[in-house]
Amino acid sequence: MPDNDRDLLPEGLQDRLPQGAAVSARVQRAMLDVFHSRGYDRVQPPIIEFEKSIASRMAGVQPRRMFRFVDPSSLRTLALRSDMTVQVGRIASTGLSEAARPLRLCYAGQVVKIQGDGLDPTRERLQVGAELVGSDTVAAASEIVVLAIEALKAAGAEGISVDFTLPDLVDTLAASALPLEGDAVDAVRRELDAKDAGGLVEVGGEAYLPLLYAVGPLDRAVARLAEFDTSGALATRIEGLRAISDRIGKGARVTLDPSERHGFEYQSWFGFTLYAEGLAGAVGRGGTYRILGRDEPATGFSLYPDPLIDALASESQCENVLYLPLGHDVLAAERLRSIGWRTVAALSDAEDARALGCTHRLQGSEAVPV
Numbered sequence: 001m002p003d004n005d006r007d008l009l010p011e012g013l014q015d016r017l018p019q020g021a022a023v024s025a026r027v028q029r030a031m032l033d034v035f036h037s038r039g040y041d042r043v044q045p046p047i048i049e050f051e052k053s054i055a056s057r058m059a060g061v062q063p064r065r066m067f068r069f070v071d072p073s074s075l076r077t078l079a080l081r082s083d084m085t086v087q088v089g090r091i092a093s094t095g096l097s098e099a100a101r102p103l104r105l106c107y108a109g110q111v112v113k114i115q116g117d118g119l120d121p122t123r124e125r126l127q128v129g130a131e132l133v134g135s136d137t138v139a140a141a142s143e144i145v146v147l148a149i150e151a152l153k154a155a156g157a158e159g160i161s162v163d164f165t166l167p168d169l170v171d172t173l174a175a176s177a178l179p180l181e182g183d184a185v186d187a188v189r190r191e192l193d194a195k196d197a198g199g200l201v202e203v204g205g206e207a208y209l210p211l212l213y214a215v216g217p218l219d220r221a222v223a224r225l226a227e228f229d230t231s232g233a234l235a236t237r238i239e240g241l242r243a244i245s246d247r248i249g250k251g252a253r254v255t256l257d258p259s260e261r262h263g264f265e266y267q268s269w270f271g272f273t274l275y276a277e278g279l280a281g282a283v284g285r286g287g288t289y290r291i292l293g294r295d296e297p298a299t300g301f302s303l304y305p306d307p308l309i310d311a312l313a314s315e316s317q318c319e320n321v322l323y324l325p326l327g328h329d330v331l332a333a334e335r336l337r338s339i340g341w342r343t344v345a346a347l348s349d350a351e352d353a354r355a356l357g358c359t360h361r362l363q364g365s366e367a368v369p370v
Contacts, residue, residue, distance in 0.1 A: 012116050012123030020313040024126065027305050027312070028108050031128050031151040035106035038147055040130050042106050045087035051079035057086040057292055065113045082113040084127050085302055089291040092133045097294070101134030120281075122306070129286075131300035136288035138240040140299040141270050142247035148274055148284055148301045149252050155305060156312050159277025161253040164218065164244070165260040166237055167267040167287065169211070177231035178207045192259035211259050218245050221256035237269060244270075272301075279307045323353035323361045323370065332365035341367070 009015070016024055032042060051068050067080040081087060084107050092103055108128040116122050130147055132140050145162060152160055166172075170189045174180040180188060188205035197212055214224040218241065226238050245254045263285050264271040271287030286301025324333050324345040333343055344358055353361055353370045360367040 010123075012121045016309075019317070020309060023313040024309045027155040027309050028126070028128060030154040030156070031303065031305070032106065032108055034147065034151045034154045035130050038104070038143075038150075040104040040106040040147075042108075043088060043091050044107070044109070045081075045084065045091060047109070048078050048080055049087065049090075051077040053090060054079050054081065054083075054086055057089050065115070067112060067114060080112050082111050083302075084109055084111060085129065085131065085300065088129075088131050088300075089133075089293075089298070092131070092298070093291055093294040093296065102140065103133040104130070105133065106130040125304055125306050126309070127302050127304060129284075129300060129302035131298055133291070133296060133298045136268060136270075136290075136297040136299050138243050141240070141288060142244045144286055144299045144301055145244055145272055146247055146251065148272075148286060148303065149248065151303060152274065152276060152283065152305075152308075155308060157276035157279070157283065157305075157308055159253075160251075161255065161275045162248065163260070163273045163275070164241055164254065164256045164258075165264060165271045165273070165287075166234070166241075166258045166269065167261060167264040167271045168269050169234070169237075169258050170208070172237075172269075173208070173233055175233075177229075177233040180204065189259075189261060193261040215257045216255060218242075218254040218256050221258070225256070225258055240270065268297075270299075274301075274303070276308065278311060281307070283308060318359070320360060320367075321356075321358045322367050323356065323358035325362065328362050329365050333362060335365075336362075336367060 035042070051066070054066070066082045068077050070076070071078045088105055088107055092105065096103060106129065108126070110124055111127045112124045114123070128151070130144065132144055149160055149162070170185060170192065174185050174188070184204050187203035188200065188208055191200040191203055191205060192208060192211060195212060197209060200206065200208060200212070210224070210228040214221050214228060222238055222241055225234065229235065229238065241256065248254055260271075263273065264287060267287035267289050269288055272285070273282045274284035276283050283305060284301055284303035286299070288297065288299045290296065291298055320341060322333070322336060322341045322343045324343050326346045326349060328345070337343055344356055358370055361370045
């Protein structure tokens with residue numbers, strides 16, 4: 001490797017410097033504390049697993065998006081995880097298969113993928129989430145959505161909005177109310193997701209056109225959806241959306257895009273996307289699904305707080321740091337640390353306390369500004 005390349009990182013990967021690393025730790029801790037307070041137990045799956053195990057656990061997880069290599073011990077293909085949800089599903093289906101349901105689990109860790117998304121080159125990111133295994137009811141969905149909102153707020157996010165969707169909408173309607181044949185189901189689903197009215201008509205989905213306009217603030221969008229649903233095929237789903245929104249209350253702004261499918265490839269009847277003021281793109285997604293292998297219902301979400309961490313780290317934060325000169329009062333320093341002070345102990349008389357980031361200096365038993 002040339003000398004001028006030895007300090008470079010691969011595209012899409014970066015270091016977190018002290019302030020960013022500190023904020024990242026605080027954000028993770030705040031979110032995990034919310035989960036813990038609501039009865040969710042943390043699990044810590046390994047960062048590497050057998051590729052077959054990860055790829056077969058849940059539809060929508062594509063092996064080609066994962067870094068893969070051969071294990072010299074087993075000679076089997078291993079994969080670096082690109083998503084932790086599937087790992088939690090494996091844990092629920094194996095080590096915790098006999099645990100009482102509903103089972104509440106949470107997690108936090110880094111995930112890596114081969115390529116970034118669109119214009120975002122990031123290939124490593126923090127994933128924090130929670131899963132309620134054994135239930136995909138309205139009550140479970142309500143708990144999960146509220147939990148995600150609380151976690152984001154605890155971490156410092158503001159102006160949170162939630163966009164609901166119905167991932168199995170086309171399948172439900174095509175089964176009876178608005179029949180479609182063969183490949184038409186996939187085509188209609190695709191054109192609805194693309195919001196392409198002309199394409200929708202071309203693939204034989206003209207009857208589905210009103211769904212393109214059942215979007216926006218929840219009350220208005222649900223009213224349009226109910227007006228469209230003359231057969232009552234979506235009645236229970238509409239009732240569920242209203243119940244979940246009522247549980248959220250004024251905790252977040254709620255909207256609906258019933259035909260949105262991007263990012264919801266494996267969700268069943270309900271999905272949601274989370275946004276926060278001042279942060280580009282979605283900060284999380286969740287919904288109801290089934291864990292493959294055990295075929296068990298579950299409801300959960302994943303948060304990706306890196307944009308929030310970057311935003312918080314960029315804000316000016318003044319933290320009291322106490323410089324401890326040579327020969328300082330050890331007991332006084334211990335007392336100040338016990339009430340929240342950070343301390344930096346001198347290694348020589350030549351040090352500059354201010355240059356080291358210290359705001360105060362210990363004189364006797366008291367902290368005085370530098």
